[in-house]
Amino acid sequence: MSLLTRSLLALVLLGTALGVQTALWWHLQSAPPLANVAPKRALADAIPLEIGDFVGQDVEIAENLLYGDDHLKRTYVHKKTGQPITLWMIYSKVGEDRGHHPEICMAVAGQAENPQGRGALDVPGSEVPIQQFLFGRPGRQLWVYY
Numbered sequence: 103m104s105l106l107t108r109s110l111l112a113l114v115l116l117g118t119a120l121g122v123q124t125a126l127w128w129h130l131q132s133a134p135p136l137a138n139v140a141p142k143r144a145l146a147d148a149i150p151l152e153i154g155d156f157v158g159q160d161v162e163i164a165e166n167l168l169y170g171d172d173h174l175k176r177t178y179v180h181k182k183t184g185q186p187i188t189l190w191m192i193y194s195k196v197g198e199d200r201g202h203h204p205e206i207c208m209a210v211a212g213q214a215e216n217p218q219g220r221g222a223l224d225v226p227g228s229e230v231p232i233q234q235f236l237f238g239r240p241g242r243q244l245w246v247y248y
Contacts, residue, residue: 145174145191155181161188169202170194204235204246213237213244223247 103111141148151158156178163175170192177188192202208215219236235246 140195141172141193145172145193146176149174149176149189149191151176153178156187157181158189169198204233204237204248208235208237208244208246214239216243219243219245 146160149158158176158178161175161177163173167173172193174189174191177186179186192198205215214237216236216238219234221234222231223234224231233248235248237244237246
C-alpha cells in the first residue's frame with residue numbers, strides 16, 4: 103500500500119472518529135439536566151447508632167475529605183466480639199462522589215485490589231446491586247461496599 107493510500111485511509115479514519123465523537127457530544131447535550139434530589143434527612147439521622155449487636159460512634163472527618171453535601175463516618179463495634187466496622191457515606195447532589203469510586207480512591211491511597219474479592223450483593227427493593235471490593239494485603243485487608 104502506497105504512502106498516499108495509507109495517508110488517505112488515516113485521514114478518513116480520523117474524520118470518521120471525529121464525526122462520531124461530535125454526534126455523541128450533541129446527543130449527550132440534548133438530554134435534560136439531571137434533577138438534584140436532596141435526601142429526606144441528614145445521613146447521620148437516617149442511619150441508626152445501633153444496628154443489631156453493633157454500636158456506632160461518629161468519627162471526625164478531615165476537612166480535605168469534605169467534598170460532598172452531606173457526610174457520615176461512623177465506626178460500629180460488635181458488643182460481644184469487639185469487631186469494628188466503619189461506615190463512610192457521602193451524598194453529593196452533583197455527583198462529586200463518583201471521583202472517589204473505590205477503584206480510584208483506594209489506588210491513590212496505595213491499596214492494591216484483590217480481584218478475588220470482587221462481587222455484587224443484591225439489595226431488597228433495589229434494582230442495582232452493591233459492588234463489593236477487597237483491598238490491601240493479607241493481615242491488613244479492607245472490604246469496601248459501594
